[in-house]
Amino acid sequence: MNIYDSNLIASLIEKDGNIKAETIENADIIIVNTCAVREHAVNRVLSRIDSLKVLKKRKPYIRIGVTGCVPQQLKEKLLEEKPFIDFVLGPDNLRKITSCIKDKNGTFVKLFDTSLYSDLSPARGELPETFVSAMRGCNNFCSYCIVPYVRGKERSRHIEDILNEVGKLGKLGYKRVTFLGQNINNYKDRGKGLPYLLSEAAKVEGIERISFLTSHPAYFPLKVINVMKDEPKIEKFLHLPLQSGSSRILKAMNRGYTQEKYKGIIDKIRTKIEDIALSTDIIVGFPYETEKDFMETLNLVKMIDFDFAYMFKYSPRKYSLANNFIDTVNEETKRDRLNELIRVQSEVIKKKSEANKGKIFDVLITGENEKNYLASNGITLYNKRVIVKERICTGEIVKVRIEEVKGWTPIGTPVKEPGKNVALGLVPNRQKRRM
Ligand code: SF4
Incomplete structure (x- = not known):
């Protein structure tokens, strides 16, 4: 989603007569588009921003802006502690970028429930694959997650706007599109959902591959699997974040499903598409996670045989419910559990790769x-x-x-x-x- 937003920003700035600088030293306008999903990402962003201070000192006329989820979360901190920043914009305020560049300072971090940028044409990356945003925001409030607070409420684009965009991409020579949404299962436009969007997109001339991210196990519509099975252009791949293999921890995470329900969904999916590729996200060291809870995660990972997993140590995020929980698992245990999980998952990947x-x-x-x-x-x-x-x-x-x-x-x-x-x-x- 951040890549997509960066492309939106690039198109807005280019439309205003600017061209891309080959190096950061040659740039007159520098925009840092940010992610706040994990503490590690925020720390990296803050040090990246700090590295621009010297450039601003050398060339005081350059404009430095920070956009995305970090200003949405930390606007005061950014403006107070980093006075060399000219403006900050939240993810729903990207349209204001050109006026911020021209008018000097600007701080816009209000979340608009309706911002979808449907009328804009984002700059595109290299052929033949690209992203298409289908919806923005999330209403789920998983207890560890900051996204609903920085990206706002869930809202879907009109289906004809999306298909129009896909049609243009097909004509430009793009072959593969990935539909994006924080919770893409919930895509809904006037009664039409994700299965309809996928089957209509598959009819678009020139487009040969269609994928979508990210699905939520609590709301996964099994109808989607029928479309994936029947439509040869839709990739036989599903990213279905597990987060934990322990039902007790899943409840504390407010994920809305149990270990058994997750396993049941995977079984149903594999009954329809036996060789489907599955990837997942897993957090270790969530507050109150015991050794037993962690073993349940490990066992489930071994049982399901994910083709890929994004694995993280838990870090508390401001605003989220879990920020008020006692961080009971110490850093060393978190690190050990993460290493063990990575070891087990690497073996699974190796075994699956060899089998190919x-x-x-x-x-x-x-x-x-x-x-x-x-x-x-x-x-x-x-x-x-x-x-x-x-x-x-x-x-x-x-x-x-x-x-x-x-x-x-x-x-x-x-x-x-x-x-x-x-x-x-x-x-x-x-x-x-x-x-
Ligand atoms: S579904 Fe949960 S983890 Fe995903 S963006 Fe929404 S709140 Fe965050």
């Missing part, structure tokens, strides 16, 4: 490989990034047999398909596409 050797996948070529100009990068229908040992045009879809696995990355060679010519070489994909 010899298998053939349809791979969308996403660009040249940075280390080997005779190879290409690609992504499977199961959301797995692979290296293809041939130089193939970006945007082509080729069958690839996986021969080896390096680290966690599968490497393979294209399988010649009778009657199909694959475009070799690379199309230029380095310029930003505008709609």
Whole structure:
């Protein structure tokens, strides 16, 4: 979502006659778009902002703005402690960026329930894949999470606006879109939900792959799985954050499901799409998490066999309910639990990657490989990034047999398909596409 918002900001600034600076030292306007989801992210942002102080001292005319969730959370701290910042804008106030740049100071951090930026055309990254925002905000209030406080209430874009955007992307040569929403299951526009959006997007000419993030286990509509199964363009991949394998901790997290319910959803999904790829998020060391709770998480991770997991140590976030809980798990225990979880999950990934050797996948070529100009990068229908040992045009879809696995990355060679010519070489994909 932050990448998408950064692109929105870029398009607003470019529309106003500015061009992208090649280096930060050459820039007259510097915008730091921020994430506040974890303490670590905020600390990194604060030190990044501090590193700009010297530039401002050398060139007092440059404009420095901080946008996104950190100013929404910490506007006073930023403005008081870092006077070299010219303006701050919350995620719902990005439209004000050009006036802030021109008018000197500005502080806009109010959350508007209606901000969707549907009429704006964000700058786009390299072909062939991009994000499309389907909704913003979240109403869930998981007890550890700051998002509802900094990104506001859940609201969905009109379906025709989204499909219009996808149609334009298809014409520009984009092949893969990922729909974004903090809680994408709840996408709703005048009675039409996520399954409808996905099946309509699959009809868009030029678009070959469709993915969506992030789903919530408490509200996951199983109808979506039917659409995923029936529609070949929709990736057989689901990101379903577990957060904890202990029902007791899930309750304290206010997640709205139990360990049993989560397992039940996975079973139902795998009954429909046996080989679906699953990824998840897990927090260890949440307040009151005992060794027994942690073991339940570990056991569930082993049982489910996630294809990937984003794993974190718990850190308290201002405003969130859990900020008032006693942080009962000490840092050392959090670190040990995280290391153990990473070890177990790495074994699962290694086992699953090895099992793919010899298998053939349809791979969308996403660009040249940075280390080997005779190879290409690609992504499977199961959301797995692979290296293809041939130089193939970006945007082509080729069958690839996986021969080896390096680290966690599968490497393979294209399988010649009778009657199909694959475009070799690379199309230029380095310029930003505008709609
Ligand atoms: S669903 Fe929970 S974790 Fe996800 S953004 Fe909303 S409050 Fe945060």
